[in-house]
Each structure stands twice: as C-alpha cells, then as structure tokens.
Amino acid sequence: MHPDVRKLIEVQKVDREVARFRKDLISLPQEQAKREGKLKNQRAVTEAAAKALKDSEVEAQANEVSLMQVDEELKKLEARLNSVKNNAEYQATLLQIESVKAERGRLEEEGLNLIERIESLKASKDEHDVVLRDLEAVFAEFLEEAKKIRAEREAQVAEVEVGRDELLKGIPEAMLSKYERLFDARGSTAVCPVEGGNCTGCYSSIEPNLLVRLQGKSTVVNCSSCQRFLYFSH
Ligand SMILES: [Zn+2]
Structure with missing residues (x-):
C-alpha cells in the first residue's frame, strides 16, 4: 500500500x-x-x-x-x-x-x-x-x-x-484537500479497499491497469468512478 x-x-x-x-x-x-x-x-x-x-x-x-x-x-x-x-x-x-x-x-x-x-x-x-x-x-x-x-x-x-496533525505529516497538500473534499461529499468514506476487483465505495469494477498500479504500491490510485482513494485490504 x-x-x-x-x-x-x-x-x-x-x-x-x-x-x-x-x-x-x-x-x-x-x-x-x-x-x-x-x-x-x-x-x-x-x-x-x-x-x-x-x-x-x-x-x-x-x-x-x-x-x-x-x-x-x-x-x-x-x-x-x-x-x-x-x-x-x-x-x-x-x-x-x-x-x-x-x-x-x-x-x-x-x-x-x-x-x-x-x-x-x-x-x-x-x-x-x-x-x-x-x-x-x-x-x-x-x-x-x-x-x-x-x-x-x-x-x-x-x-x-x-x-490528527501528527498523522497529516508528509501527506501532499493536494492529496489532503482532495481527501477532505471526498470525505465530506462521500458519506465519510474517502479511502476504501478494493475487494473482488471492485471499489467498495461505489461498487464499480476497477480497470485492470489500475489494479496493477495498486499492487505496485508506488502510485496513489483513485477509483475512476467515485474518485475515492483505493487500497488492497489484503
Ligand atoms: Zn468507487
């Protein structure tokens, strides 16, 4: 992750x-x-x-x-x-x-x-x-x-x-403000796991290329449908 x-x-x-x-x-x-x-x-x-x-x-x-x-x-x-x-x-x-x-x-x-x-x-x-x-x-x-x-x-x-302030350290500002926007707009879920190839926030299936990038752990991946930040829970 x-x-x-x-x-x-x-x-x-x-x-x-x-x-x-x-x-x-x-x-x-x-x-x-x-x-x-x-x-x-x-x-x-x-x-x-x-x-x-x-x-x-x-x-x-x-x-x-x-x-x-x-x-x-x-x-x-x-x-x-x-x-x-x-x-x-x-x-x-x-x-x-x-x-x-x-x-x-x-x-x-x-x-x-x-x-x-x-x-x-x-x-x-x-x-x-x-x-x-x-x-x-x-x-x-x-x-x-x-x-x-x-x-x-x-x-x-x-x-x-x-x-909270301590937790924010090191998070890029743009990422944080995007997170805050999503948190308010998406029912307090701005970050959610991918399960069975689907975003658990909006249930859209995630494109294979995004899944590959998620496994790579070096890029931040957002759901292309709801924009939530994604991660693999296991
Ligand atoms: Zn989504």
Whole structure:
C-alpha cells in the first residue's frame, strides 16, 4: 500500500470519530428548537385557557351587578304602585314591573350558565396548567442533559483531534484537500479497499491497469468512478 494512503486511512478513522461526535453537536440545537416550539404552543394554549376563565369571571361579576340593579328597580316600581294616582298609571307601572321581572329572569339564567361555564373553564385551565408544568420540567431536564452531552462531545472531539496533525505529516497538500473534499461529499468514506476487483465505495469494477498500479504500491490510485482513494485490504 502507498504510505500516504496508509496515513489517510488513519486520518479517516479520526475524522469519522469526530464526525460521529459532531453529529450530536448539530442535532442538539435542532432538538432544542423543536422542544421550545412545543413549549411555546402549550404556553399559548394555557394562557388562552386562563384568559377565557378570567373573561367569564368578569362577565359573572357584571351579571351580579346587573341583577342588583334590577332588584333595586323592582323595589322602586313596587313602591310606586302604592303612590300612583290613577288606574292608567297603575297599569303602566305593572307593565314595567312585568318587563323588569322578565329581564331579571334572563339575567338569572345567564348567571347560572356562567357558573357552569366557569366550572368547566376552570377544569380545563387546571389541566393545561399541569401539562405545561410537566413540559417545562421535561424541558429543563433536557437542557441540563444537553449541556452535559455538549461538554462531553466537545471534549471528545478535542481529544480525538489532538493526534490528527501528527498523522497529516508528509501527506501532499493536494492529496489532503482532495481527501477532505471526498470525505465530506462521500458519506465519510474517502479511502476504501478494493475487494473482488471492485471499489467498495461505489461498487464499480476497477480497470485492470489500475489494479496493477495498486499492487505496485508506488502510485496513489483513485477509483475512476467515485474518485475515492483505493487500497488492497489484503
Ligand atoms: Zn468507487
């Protein structure tokens, strides 16, 4: 095997490990954003539930005030009945009392409906509160865990990369940059063995003249189909 290709195989081992650690470093922020989105949605739902409850409570207070006002009015009208001067006025006051009583009935019914609505809104708000609290707890745990993983992966990357520079010594620059391009473009495999006369990277068969050169060990041979650096594994 060409000595530079032998070196590249070692570099590739390092780079694959680094890529594996980096994958976590890339996926963590994505996972965090996804979870944040979910949390934000639940916050909005919980806030909406709290607002609906508050609105209904305000409405119920207004309903109580209206009922009191109607009662006041009824009292006044009933008092007036005793002081009216003629029958026409008496009848008119009776009609007014009738109409205020009808209004009172409507308000009472509205009040009962509000009580029912408030109960169900309260239950719904409590449920959403629990869901939000749970989500927030899980998210806090995730952040803690993510922080640990990040620190761990960064340390691992640094550790693995320490020896990389040493491995690069003596590899021609053009060869190295070609290797790096291929490593990124070809799924972390820039150097691969030939097996049964085929490139194990792209499964194309290798031309006989290239196979001869590979056996010669003095030239660097690339697959003419995928450009990967080739070597005989045995
Ligand atoms: Zn190939």
